[in-house]
Amino acid sequence: xxxxxxxxxxxxxxxxxxxxxxxxxxxxxxxxxxxxxxxxxxxxxxxxxxxxxxxxxxxxxxxxxxxxxxxxxxxxxxxxxxxxxxxxxxxxxxxxxxxxxxxxxxxxxxxxx
Amino acid sequence: xxxxxxxxxxxxxxxxxxxxxxxxxxxxxxxxxxxxxxxxxxxxxxxxxxxxxxxxxxxxxxxxxxxxxxxxxxxxxxxxxxxxxxxxxxxxxxxxxxxxxxxxxxxxxxxxxxx
Numbered sequence: 709x710x711x712x713x714x715x716x717x718x719x720x721x722x723x724x725x726x727x728x729x730x731x732x733x734x735x736x737x738x739x740x741x742x743x744x745x746x747x748x749x750x751x752x753x754x755x756x757x758x759x760x761x762x763x764x765x766x767x768x769x770x771x772x773x774x775x776x777x778x779x780x781x782x783x784x785x786x787x788x789x790x791x792x793x794x795x796x797x798x799x800x801x802x803x804x805x806x807x808x809x810x811x812x813x814x815x816x817x818x819x820x821x
Numbered sequence: 822x823x824x825x826x827x828x829x830x831x832x833x834x835x836x837x838x839x840x841x842x843x844x845x846x847x848x849x850x851x852x853x854x855x856x857x858x859x860x861x862x863x864x865x866x867x868x869x870x871x872x873x874x875x876x877x878x879x880x881x882x883x884x885x886x887x888x889x890x891x892x893x894x895x896x897x898x899x900x901x902x903x904x905x906x907x908x909x910x911x912x913x914x915x916x917x918x919x920x921x922x923x924x925x926x927x928x929x930x931x932x933x934x935x936x
Contacts, residue, residue: 742923751825751912751927752864795864808877809854809925811864 712796717816720790726783728815730796733777739800741772742809743781745792752795752811755781786819793817823847825928827913833934839901842931845894846915853896854914854925855881855888864912870896871918903935 713731720726732741743755756763756770758779763770769782783790795814826845834840846853854869868878873890881888885907887899900907910932914925 746864751914751930752925753927754924757923808866808869810866811856813863 712798712812714794714796714812714815716813717818719818719820720783720786722788722819722821723785726786726790726817726819728781728783728794728796728817729778730781731778732796732798735776735798736800739798741770741779742797742799743768743770744795744797744809744811745790746795746814747789747792755794786817788819788821791817791819823926825913825915825926827911827928827931829931830929831932831934833936834903835936836904837902838935839899840903840907840933840935842898842911842913842933844896844898844913844915844928846896846913847926848894850915850917850926851893852916852918852925853890854916855896855898856912856914856927857909858912858930859909867898867911900933903933905935908933908935 740757740759742757744752745755746752755767756765758770758772760772772779793814793816795811797809828843852871855867856864857867858864865880867881868888869876870890885900890896910930912927912930914927916925
């Protein structure tokens with residue numbers, strides 16, 4: 709699976725959009741981008757995933773560049789409860805890889821009042 | 822609201838003792854994962870099961886760790902004998918894999934301290 713690079717930490721003002729970048733320059737055509745987050749002392753939580761089209765759900769939006777070498781997770785109106793470590797993960801979809809996630813160090817997002 | 826449950830939530834034990842951690846996946850999920858999280862190594866996948874069969878346990882120290890699924894509602898992770906370096910938070914996650922598993926649901930974790 710392709711490696712990802714994320715900034716170690718970011719701050720965001722409450723109510724503003726939080727834009728979390730992720731570089732995955734070695735991504736291959738059959739690899740998807742997944743985002744999870746981990747709020748302090750809790751298990752990780754799935755946020756969103758995508759292949760090449762932008763995706764949106766009730767939690768966030770995922771913007772993937774046309775060359776797929778980077779992506780951005782957008783939390784449109786960050787709240788204090790969004791303070792967490794955000795993990796960007798790239799993995800292949802295939803029968804031999806039924807769900808294996810390789811977590812990196814992630815980005816610690818601090819939402820400030 | 823269906824959740825993954827893990828017991829115990831906290832465990833303190835002495836070096837050399839056996840430790841058993843239990844996980845109840847969400848009803849209907851057919852894939853179960855065990856992860857370990859430490860400050861130094863972050864989140865590491867130890868093992869995972871699909872339809873109760875082990876698919877990959879390459880991340881697990883074989884000499885002291887074992888993972889099993891006695892039935893579809895119970896997954897266990899055992900450490901025997903335990904060592905101080907096993908101190909970590911152990912997470913269980915489950916998901917439903919029909920064609921492909923997109924979302925894993927994580928439990929609250931078991932915080933293990935080996936003295």
